[in-house]
Amino acid sequence: MNAMSEHRPLTASKGNGATVNLAVAHRLEAERLIQWFGLAENLPRGEFPWYGNEDGLSLVVTGSGVERAAAGVRCLHERRPGCAWLNLGIAGHGAAAVGTGLLIHRIEDRSTGKRHWPSPTGLKLPGGNLITVSEAETDYAEDAAYDMEAAGFFAAASRLVAPDLVLVYKIVSDNPEHPLAGFRRGQVPLRFGARESEIRTLVAHLRERGSRFVRWHSLPTEYRQLLGKYHFSVTRKSALAKLCRRFTALGLEQKIAVLASKRYHNAGALMAALEAELAGAVAPGGTGSKESAS
């Protein structure tokens, strides 16, 4: 997974569905991302401004606080479901130098005590813990980053996708030596600009993992065709998906194409034909197994 550190254009998501959604709290945090990834604002704006490009990358500006972060995630999901999610933003820190970028390993919601554990990525990026607080932290009591959104973001996003596809990356904006009072808003894009390489790496990492995830669960094109040709109950629709996946897993894409081109009396007859074909094909010595015999 470490091979993704070089910058590369995002591959088009059309067809593979490998969409990555970004969430930031403030417009200033979005500025560089909009520029780098060619994101355009989608209108009408609604409660949460959101941006997107044709490569399957979207961004929502949630506003400040846990609840706003969670609501912004849900809102973007309704508009453009993401395979993976990344929260980016600035944060205070008890020890790290200003400008340091941190991939967050542990999130603690100070108000509830609940902890979240973003999965390790294997990327060689500096990491650290984060505490989500309800008001800007000025004491910096712990060797951790402080923000106001990540706990809400992670809780919401990990209900929508596997938590292994949800990451949080923070850039230190203030610390005991450089307290928040002296921080100027105009510095936010500069801090992001200095971490462009890491941010692109994270987006590429999520896109790659998301693409694999989508591929694992993809269905052959015949599935949609068959849904259009016959009437399926909800149960049969699910069973058809399973059958189609079995054909694909066994390397029988051509056979399903042949069967799908025929005409059956109804969905039940089609399913029976698919099942019979599978039963014959997957028996040891059958024609369908793509495993080379031992």
Place this chain on the structure above:
Amino acid sequence: MFSAIYFESAVRDHPRTHAILRRYRDLPQIECERYGEIFNRKSQNFRLQKENPALILARKHGGKVLPAPGGYGFDAAGSHYFSHMLNCIYDCRYCFLQGMYRSAHCVLFVNYEDFAAAIEQTLSDPPLPKEDIHRNSCHSARSRRISSSTLPTRSCDSAQDDGVVHLPTGAGEVASGAGQVFYSGYDCDSLAFEPVSGFAEYFVPWFAARSRAILELRTKSTQIGGLLKQEPIPNCIIAMSFTTHAAAARWEHGVPAIDKRLAALRRLQEAGWPVALRFEPLLPDMKPDACGELFEQVFHRLDPRRLHSVSSGLFRMPADYFRNALKLYPDEALFARETRTRNGVVALQHPNEEAWLRQIETALFRHIDPTNYYRCADENTDSEN
């Protein structure tokens, strides 16, 4: 191998934790209260995690030594298993672990001394009546996993009573009269992580001092350096699993090549260690000829007369684990095949299963004494076998 190290606060100062954290000083090291916070979270994706697994260092609290269900073990009233580690660094597609655990991270319980104390206590306890063990262990997911496994069983009578394991006449004599048996390598590979865990380095000498207790290390690893540095002991059996070359190439990711495993086993055998062979899982696509070739290779390298035991077992998995594995790997041919489910255990269909197995066994018996062999089968398998 790992992408991060988590460690419980309770083991922060444990010497093994210190050593492992030093070893992995370049990885993120993340403190947690209990390993379950990470390992048992809902909605995790085992398959995604397997790409970047973490190591979790933890303390095992209860349940350090558990009875093997009835019908298992060298003696039905004296068989136990213990798991110092959860999950495996290898990635065998047929493995039940991917359907059993929510997480692909590896958990290493560093408090070996507490495991040893629990084993000591077990040794001093009177053995449970066989029927109690069976009754106590029949209904949990854990026991379903165990009883659908291939732990070597030497109790012919109970095996036939329960329909769990079929032993040819005489196989039960292999270790008859021995003491209680403790199986490792059930929720993990016993030796694969040895250079880091020092598991065998700790437990083999411990068992050496308790000659009536038997330790079985189940492995596909070639990490035998630690064992070769020790004097062999008769009550530690190294049992190695094999499938055919084609199956190994396709389904066993990250596992040492068969030839390397055989070389390791030969060195152990030559050094005087009791070694055992587990030909499993047998998958329907494995042709008897291919199995025969494997047997030729194996017994060209190993002395069959000095083998502790040989067994085989079909692929099978508790139905709920199979469902989980299928959800994770919908594109996997292994799980797309025709299956049968009996008593909650899924097996792959073979149209002439018994004849096929007999052919494989016939090839095997050209090399070994059948009395030294047993075949594991589905739980509550019909009497046809």
